[in-house]
Amino acid sequence: MAALIFVLLTAMLVAMWKGKDGLATILFLISLVAVALLFNHHVTDSLGLSL
Amino acid sequence: MTALRTGIAQFCTLAVCGVLLGAFYEQFAGTVLPCPLCMLQRMAMVLCAAGPAWILALSLRRRVGPDDYARGYGASVLGAVLGAAVSARQVLLHIEPGDPGYGEAVLGLHLYTWAFVVFVVVLLVSGLHLMLAMPAKEERLPWQGASRVVVLVLLAITALNAVLVFALAGFHAYLPDDPTGYRLFEDLGWSTPSE
Numbered sequence: 001m002a003a004l005i006f007v008l009l010t011a012m013l014v015a016m017w018k019g020k021d022g023l024a025t026i027l028f029l030i031s032l033v034a035v036a037l038l039f040n041h042h043v044t045d046s047l048g049l050s051l
Numbered sequence: 052m053t054a055l056r057t058g059i060a061q062f063c064t065l066a067v068c069g070v071l072l073g074a075f076y077e078q079f080a081g082t083v084l085p086c087p088l089c090m091l092q093r094m095a096m097v098l099c100a101a102g103p104a105w106i107l108a109l110s111l112r113r114r115v116g117p118d119d120y121a122r123g124y125g126a127s128v129l130g131a132v133l134g135a136a137v138s139a140r141q142v143l144l145h146i147e148p149g150d151p152g153y154g155e156a157v158l159g160l161h162l163y164t165w166a167f168v169v170f171v172v173v174l175l176v177s178g179l180h181l182m183l184a185m186p187a188k189e190e191r192l193p194w195q196g197a198s199r200v201v202v203l204v205l206l207a208i209t210a211l212n213a214v215l216v217f218a219l220a221g222f223h224a225y226l227p228d229d230p231t232g233y234r235l236f237e238d239l240g241w242s243t244p245s246e
Contacts (some may be wrong), residue, residue, distance in 0.1 A: 002090045006213035009097045011207045016108040035094045042087050
């Protein structure tokens, strides 16, 4: 999962570099949500609450 | 003022790149490997640096205006809020008296504590920039060669992180809480599993 998010972040930076601003915005938001969900998983996993 | 705005964007991006390179140094020269929360903080730092890097990338193609600055520093704020939450969580995990913390301390503070400081500074700089230093109209930014290098450095560090995390996690969905080796090499039989 973590490697996948870094691939998303790399793709976002490539999209910025190439001038694809709409795609970069979408990838930024997907990355943000993915990081938040992974954080949620790590927080709740130790409590036995993770899905 | 245009030069100052460019300098701030370049400095902010490079500062976060420097922190990420410091984390690489700790990973390879230190005694402990990064835990899942450390990796989440690295991701949030890339999100923080992506804001000013976005402004710099835009400036390579056209004039940038207030809306571009707002988008860039707004992105930094979002990344910094998320990163501060993650680093605060890790600080609180080790706040009990007598807890040695995770990893080695650098200048008296652990890396996750430094990360919290970095995220708060990003919030302050982004907020101050949005409040005080927005341009009135579109402008062409100077030092485009340096801007190009700065964006490429961030891109290279992010791609390197993807490779390193894949080496740490291997073909498993999640990183272990307390990693002891590179699981990709262990899975492939290139190294023996450590403890």
